[in-house]
Amino acid sequence: MTSQREHSPPLAIDAKHLVKRYKSKTAVDGISLQVAPGETFGILGTNGAGKTTTVEMIAGLRKPTEGSVKVMGLDPFTDRAKVRQILGVQLQQAYLHGSLTARELVNLYRSFYPNPLDTDTALAMVELTDKAKTKFDNLSGGQMQRLSIALALIGQPKVVILDELTTGLDPKARRRVWGTIESLTEQTVILISHAMDEVERLCDRVALIDAGRIIAQGTPDELKAQAAAQTLEDAFVALTGKDVHDDEGDE
Numbered sequence: 645m646t647s648q649r650e651h652s653p654p655l656a657i658d659a660k661h662l663v664k665r666y667k668s669k670t671a672v673d674g675i676s677l678q679v680a681p682g683e684t685f686g687i688l689g690t691n692g693a694g695k696t697t698t699v700e701m702i703a704g705l706r707k708p709t710e711g712s713v714k715v716m717g718l719d720p721f722t723d724r725a726k727v728r729q730i731l732g733v734q735l736q737q738a739y740l741h742g743s744l745t746a747r748e749l750v751n752l753y754r755s756f757y758p759n760p761l762d763t764d765t766a767l768a769m770v771e772l773t774d775k776a777k778t779k780f781d782n783l784s785g786g787q788m789q790r791l792s793i794a795l796a797l798i799g800q801p802k803v804v805i806l807d808e809l810t811t812g813l814d815p816k817a818r819r820r821v822w823g824t825i826e827s828l829t830e831q832t833v834i835l836i837s838h839a840m841d842e843v844e845r846l847c848d849r850v851a852l853i854d855a856g857r858i859i860a861q862g863t864p865d866e867l868k869a870q871a872a873a874q875t876l877e878d879a880f881v882a883l884t885g886k887d888v889h890d891d892e893g894d895e
C-alpha cells in the first residue's frame with residue numbers, strides 16, 4: 645500500500661489516529677480516515693460522538709492531542725496558509741458580521757482567495773440573488789445556512805467540509821442544496837449529517853462514529869449489508885445500538 649501511494653496523488657484527507665482530550669473527557673479516541681480526491685465522505689454519529697471535533701482537527705481549527713492530519717498532502721497547522729486556499733469549511737454556527745449584506749459578505753470572502761467564484765454566481769448557486777442587499781442579521785435561519793454554504797464554496801476549494809448541511813432547511817431548500825453538492829464533481833466533500841436520506845443520496849462512503857471511535861465504515865450499501873438492514877437508519881441503530889437522534893446528554 646505504501647509503495648503504491650508514493651506514486652499516486654496525495655489523499656484528499658489522511659487522518660491518522662486522531663485523539664482529542666479535554667481534561668478527563670476524550671472527545672475523539674483514535675480516529676483514522678482516508679478520503680480520496682473527488683469522494684463525498686459522510687460522517688454519521690449521535691450527538692456528542694465526536695464528529696465536529698474530528699473535522700475541526702482536519703480543518704486545522706483544533707490541535708489534536710495525538711495523531712496527525714494531512715489535507716492534500718499538507719499539514720493544516722504548519723502549512724496553514726496553503727491549506728486555507730484549498731479548503732472550504734462550513735461549520736454548524738456561522739459567526740459572520742451581521743451588519744454586512746449577503747453580497748458584502750460574499751465579496752469579503754472572495755477577497756481571501758486567488759480564484760474565487762463570481763459574486764452573482766455564488767449567490768445564485770444558493771438561490772439568494774434576491775437577498776443580496778439584505779443584512780446577514782435579517783436573513784432567515786435557512787438563508788443564513790445557504791449563505792454559509794456559498795461562503796464555504798467561494799474559493800473553489802479542492803476539499804469542502806460541511807457540518808449539518810441542511811439542518812433547519814425546508815424540504816425544497818434541502819433538495820436545492822443537495823443539487824449544489826451533487827454538482828461538485830471535482831471536489832472532495834466531507835459531510836457531517838444526522839439525515840440518513842442526505843447521506844444515502846450524497847455520500848460515496850460513510851464512517852459511523854460512536855463515543856469518539858469509528859465503529860463501521862463503507863458505502864451506504866456495504867453498511868446496510870453489514871447490519872443486514874433495509875435502510876441506513878436501521879443499519880445505524882443495529883451497529884451503534886442507538887438512535888441517530890439520541891443525545892449523550894452531557895452537552
Ligand SMILES: Nc1ncnc2c1ncn2[C@@H]1O[C@H](COP(=O)(O)OP(=O)(O)OP(=O)(O)O)[C@@H](O)[C@H]1O
Nearest residue numbers: 666669671690691692693694695696697698894895
Ligand atoms: N471545548 C470543549 N471542552 C470540553 N468538552 C468538549 C469541548 N468540545 C466538545 N466537547 C465534548 O466532546 C464530545 C464530542 O463533541 P463534538 O461536538 O465533537 O460531537 P458531535 O458528534 O459533533 O456532536 P453534535 O452532533 O451534537 O454536534 C462531546 O461530549 C462534547 O461535549
